[in-house]
Amino acid sequence: MKIFFATDIHGSEVCWRKFLNSAAFYKADLVVLGGDVTGKAMVPITAYDGYWQVTLRGETLRLDTREELDAIIARIRNSGFYPAVVSPDELTHLSQNEGAVDQRFSTEMLSSLDRWLDMADGKLRGGQIPCILNGGNDDIFEIDAVLESSPCVSFAEGKLLDLDGFSLVSMGWTNPTPWDTYREAPEADLAAKIDAVAQLVPDLGRAIFNFHAPPYGTGLDEAPALDENLRPTHGGAVMKPVGSTAVRDAILRYQPLLSVHGHIHESRGIKRMNRTLAINPGSVYGDGVLQGAVIDLDARKPKVSRYLLVNG
């Protein structure tokens, strides 16, 4: 069985489109997106009489036609940002009201996800190609219901999914970060969550862990060291491990066949942890490149017979 695993596309529409094409491109039997589906930033496009105005990466643009507007919206979406067309009054309201921004973010995230799932329906032949998604620590909880209700993707959070004799268990939660994001929990709580899903697995020799947080101290979790102002120290030259000890301990204890991770974009790599092959394909969603892992599983042995990290 061949799996394509990618993660952390953070709202990048070009990466989502590539993800939907990845099964055909890599001849994969199923595709898995490991969390952090939603974007981090929203770009306001102000609508005036007869034109729109937007500032993109420091450059202010006046858009006189609908075509120009559509092109900019596509560009914004491909970067992983949400375009928000607003009136000048709405923009003032957003700039003065944090709650309104949060609400608008949620609206944009959910409508964008709806659109993505519509695209998926066509590309994945109405669910014929299995596509598994779960949330990551940066994803708001409201996306869970949207994913759960989709006929063309399987929402994996906290579940045991059977993949032709292999058992996939998933968890989008991570250990605490300096950003205090949505799905964070202390290590002890993570350990309890992992134990709960691991108990469901009938044969750990055929288990696949899909945990958003990478295992601590494995090289799959190296992020720039930050000071108290979230500024990289020493010119960005110093990295430090920021993964989860609970995830590491669980891998070493349960020894699944494969463990796939994301969360730390800079830490693309693989790590053998005794019997387990742990992978973090990393993410460069902002460049429009879909990093991922193509993994062949041998059902007879069972073992990981081949893997390849790709920049698609």
Next chain:
Amino acid sequence: MATESIGETPTLFLRKATGLVRGWNVRDSMIYACLATNIVTLGLYEFSYAPSTFPKGQLLTSVVISGIWVSFLVVAYSGLIVTIPRAGGDYVWQTRILGGGVGFVLAATGWWFILWLWAPIYGNILSVELFQPLWATLKWTWPGGGAGWFTTHNGIFIVSLITIALAGVLVSIGMSGYARIQKWCFYGGLVGFLAIVILLLANSHSSFVSSFNLEAHKLFGVNGAYAATNAAAAKTGFAASTFGFGPLGPTMLLVPMMMFFILWPNWGATLYGEIRGSSDFRRVFTGMFAGLWITVALAVILLLLIDKTVGWAFYQNANIAGTGVLGVWPYPVLLAGWLVHNAAFQVILILVMSLWFFGWVGTLFLSSTRVIFAAAFDRVLPDRAAEVSEKRKVPLYSLILMLLPAVGLSALYAYWSKFYTYTLDATLVIAVTYLFSAVALVILPWRRPDLWRASPASRIKLWGIPVVPVAGWITIALLVFNLYEWLSNSLYGSNNKSSLVYMGLMYVLAIVIYVVARLVRARQGIDLGLVNKEIPVE
């Protein structure tokens, strides 16, 4: 939630999410750029070869010209960094833009194999800037021959081994500990540099002459060392040039030599962060540019003061005489220390100035580790190459891939005099890698228009002209000029047949590794051609 705005108008709303980091302190990256273009370890070392190679060239002018030219390389690399801001640097840019095979061959040669050759160069610098002056000043006679022992085959080899061990340990410790050490080394080194500036400012040429004669007699038993040095240079037929401006031709020919020390402001430049803007370009550029020009300024100050106090003709003569009169290289720090007739002060000055070496040596194998890991993750090298031991956190196999060949080449360097000329390729091969990164930059707007359009670098314009691609072309011109000179002018010593064969073998080795990897992986059912193949969007 955070907001970016122009004036009162918000232009971007950010929600709470992982990885939204602020830009780093520019001062930090400036320090690393300054240590990479190291005026003491690389600058002073290379300056000593200038008079014998191009006696009519003006050293100070060539340093300034080189600084101006390399500034364009800084702009070009800043453009690449903010467009594809990955710590993997050249390897990532080249594999993404030029293809996996080309990227591997250039990165493996420029950031891995050639650094084996830098190990004995680093060792030699450690020898002439620390061990030899220290032993001479302290009049230590152990091991046999005292300071002179370090110029023997065994001495050269042992110091190279010390350097390799030191660099290997620092790779194992990791950057978190070393980055702190580097900073203190930089500040300490600046204090030492300031002491030298004060000494050279406060003393006249005549006091230098008498101090030189006195200390040379005291430490080496040489009588009339000043006159003897001038005589030794004259005996070779050398006629020292004046310090002022001279003909541009010979001065331009010094530029390829200056690259040995000034081509590296981009050595450790990285960028993280996903929401990028023009401020990121400014930050990356400022760090490297300031580091480069601090180096140039320190070089200019030092050369002016050498002219004033040491005497320009004598400085050149001393470098021509080499170890002939004193028995050790006329290290300017040693000579400046002699202006104070106190051995303790001289020792302290040598030790403080050695901080320029210790803040720099840790980077010897750092880039090699990154390339080896990246190539292993791309399945070009065996998986083991990226393994890190659980207990000690040491990248054992990658260290073996770096250290063992470096030890072998250091032995060749120490025991086979002809091999010395091969070290002259050390800059050339890295320049080839830089050249292809610059090529990747100038073709980027065509190869990856989406990426280029989204990059803050594409919006930096001067009189409507995009600055970064123009800087890329000027960088290509700089590198092509240097490569042409290195390969055509025998005075640089790198265009002899055996040297070219040596370099060629490195490229062949990289190509062989890549081809074998493709074949072996294909047999395993893995298509390495897929690694950088883009998935269709529609």
